[in-house]
Amino acid sequence: MARRVGSTGEKTARAIRDAAIVLFAERGYAAVSMRALADHVGIQVSALYNHFETKQDVLATVMVEHLEEVLASWEAMPGRNDDPERALEAFARFHVRYHVDRQREVFISFMELRSLEDDNFRVVEALRKSYEHEIRDILETGRKRGIFDIKDAHVTAMALLAMVTGVTTWFKPTGRLSAQEIEEVYVAMVMQAVGADYQTAIDQKKAG
Amino acid sequence: MARRVGSTGEKTARAIRDAAIVLFAERGYAAVSMRALADHVGIQVSALYNHFETKQDVLATVMVEHLEEVLASWEAMPGRNDDPERALEAFARFHVRYHVDRQREVFISFMELRSLEDDNFRVVEALRKSYEHEIRDILETGRKRGIFDIKDAHVTAMALLAMVTGVTTWFKPTGRLSAQEIEEVYVAMVMQAVGADYQTAIDQKKAG
DNA sequence: CCATTAAATGAACAAATGTTCATTTAATAA
């Protein structure tokens, strides 16, 4: 056989990215061979190279695509430009929700930083930093205005990010709690952790 | 050359474990070859097999040793059997302090779970669970007694663990804040996150 | 001091790795 009926470049490239997300998340980048990746897609190894230059290229593509989507989705989140309290709630809610839906991509983007070669690392790191910047800015503004009771915006940002990102390591859609319920637990915890009166935040929302 | 002057089994085994901790943390288990490991120790590949049966055996040994040490150290932590508030403070303090000192081991024990073969996984998972159990029990007791304002002890335990464990991903001894300062930030955040009045906890300590 | 054991070496192994290439066939544009 050669070219398959109905095959187009974009379809296969998408299938390769999807398979890579599953396999990299499951076994880790280094432990996934190009043969295993091809098997999972249902093509031969050599066909991979019609769509990606190298294995590294597959990883970089998956990570950059994910991070750009995260940033774009956050840009579109309602409430992100409100006062620090509401902005933080919006951030926590967005982050948990989005990350529960993309557990694998999140896991990869965090775990496989070390597998990136220098050039790719710089690109990915810049995207990651700009996301971290979002929550840090909210925290710093709230701290300056005396709304948040935190010691250090930077450390707090890292701690809160780790906390909410951690949901990807144990959440299972079939578990005891729904994604919705878990979202509420996390949002409440984030708000409490910075000393914001969360009930008030909800009341304001209802009143407003 | 053959057997080296001054070489004993325990010394070399220790050196191998130490090198493995550095390399596995840096590059990941799958990306570290037995040759790279041997190089780092300063011996030949074949010599590794005088001390460990397989590469997998090196990983399992490192992880089990680390987790057993964590549990043993926690057993010895003062305050761990006090009321939930003090116990949680003790836990947070212990965890951050210990993990800042063993960044690599923590990172490995978390990241490389998937690299463990079934038998080893079961052993390591049991150790991990029993550590998770410690904080969950503290939270559940505090929740029942109405001391902690949390929605769910299990989710809260996972969230707090992720938060404090996350310190290993960015902490650098040469950074802006000292380990001591970071410890304080994290402890305060943990206490606030569960709705405990942390100042009170400190006052009680001073008063008691 | 000598026999035994433990710890090292270096060469070798089959299997698996990422990547390339000539070839074939389907989709697409002229």
Add this chain to the structure above:
DNA sequence: TTATTAAATGAACATTTGTTCATTTAATGG
């Protein structure tokens, strides 16, 4: 309809992989 391009195949490649083994030398117990 035909020429060109894009997407697949399968064989081959040089390396690297984890592991084994015969051999050598140092530490150790009687």
